[in-house]
Amino acid sequence: MSQDAFRKFINPKKNSVVKEELRQEKKKYKKERAAFFDKIKEEKRLEREAQKGNRTAGKAKKSAPVAQKEPPRTKPTGNSKTSQKAEPISSMPLNKYLAHCGVCSRRDAADLIKEGKVTVNKKPVTEPGYKLQPNDEVFFNNRKLFITKNLVYILLNKPKDYITTTDDPQGRKTVLELIKSATSERVYPIGRLDRNTSGVLLLTNDGDLTQKLSHPSYEVRKIYEVKLDKPLVKADFDKILKGLILEDGVIHVDSLAYADNRDKSVIGIELHSGRNRIVRRIFEHLGYDVKGLDRVMYAGLTKKNVERGKWRFLSEKEIRLLKYLNASKNKPKKA
Known part of the structure; x- marks a missing residue:
């Protein structure tokens, strides 16, 4: 089986080059963030001045009151913390x-x-x-509740020992603790990663995108690196490729490869199934114990240049690609 599906995660650049690129990205992000908040402050200042001007004009014209125009409203952008008003909701489920x-x-x-x-x-x-x-x-x-206008998209490189939920009655650490400085908007994870699984996790407040990426019909691809307790023998390798019958039905993978030819216990597996604990169950079904599980790719997004436990915002291009991901699969078939 070719390992082409996994070569894209090998970074041929020198460490010094990667570190410098990361520093430049952080510098650019800080600059954009500062400019954004400066813009918000300026908008609020102008709005206060407009409101003050209207109040002064109202007092001067008490003898002959006239209808006043509302102060100019600014359109919130990015991670704005401005208050929001409801959009028309007629006939919305x-x-x-x-x-x-x-x-x-x-x-x-x-x-x-x-x-x-x-x-x-x-x-x-x-x-x-x-x-x-x-x-x-x-x-x-x-x-x-008000419809959210300020949509946020965050990619997190999830570490182990964090659970993928918004809160936990048992007081365990959640992924939201890792991104609390990212935004004041209420975001939630797309899909789930087990407590002991690390890697790429998306969080957003975009309900439509969450629905799309979670729906089986879009066949969102994921790639995992699996570390087993012993080498995966060729016979079991072939069984996985042919398909296994688990307790909840047949499971087929899209591709399978030894991630390291010198260590047959490290496996790369690509699949689009979203069934619960599916990767672990595939190997446990054949008598292997999964010692480590890391999601290295989700819906075309990787954790490249994002350290474990760190996060970044998605770019506009990445968001656009996600929204049109596998769009052709959901188009109605012609009669």
Whole structure:
């Protein structure tokens, strides 16, 4: 089996070159971040001045009051912390609205709604497909929800011993602790990585993208590096390629390779299945113990130049590619 699928993760550059590129990227990010917040401060200052001017004009014209124009509104960009007002929601399904508000994915929102944790106009609604009306007010956890306009996309190189959830009743460390300085927006992980699995993890408040990447029909590819307790023999290697029958059905992988020809216990595996603990179960089914599992690629994104436990924002190009990822697979077939 060719190892072409894994060569793209080999970095031929010298360490000094990689470090310098990383320093330049950090420098550029800090500059852009400073410029962004300077812009926000300037916008707020202008808005305050406009409001002050309107109040002064109102006092001067008490004898003949006239309708005043609202102060100019600035359009929030990036990770803006400005307050937001609801967009038109007419006929939008309730679970989709929750996703747009950055609460969770549509699938998870459906569960929250069925459990009676969401209210519309202060009355519980348990139907995920409930069509909202323009004047409806939606509450979750006693908080009124507004559609999120400031979308955030974060790539995290997840370390072990962190769980992929927004909170944990047992008080264990969560991935949100690693990105708390990244944004004030409420973001949530796309998919899950086990506590003992490391590697690429995406977090966002974009409900539509979360729904897309989580749906099996889009066949999102993932590549893992697997470290076994013993070398993978050729017979088992071939069994995996042919397909295995697990307790929840047949599983096929897209490609398989020895990541290191000198150590047959280190395996590279590519697949698009999103079934729970699927990589571990493949090898456990054949009598192997997975000692280490690292996701090196997800939906075309890698952890290159992102140290373990660190994060970065996605570029506009990466976001655009994700939104059009495998779009042809979901187009309706012609009769």
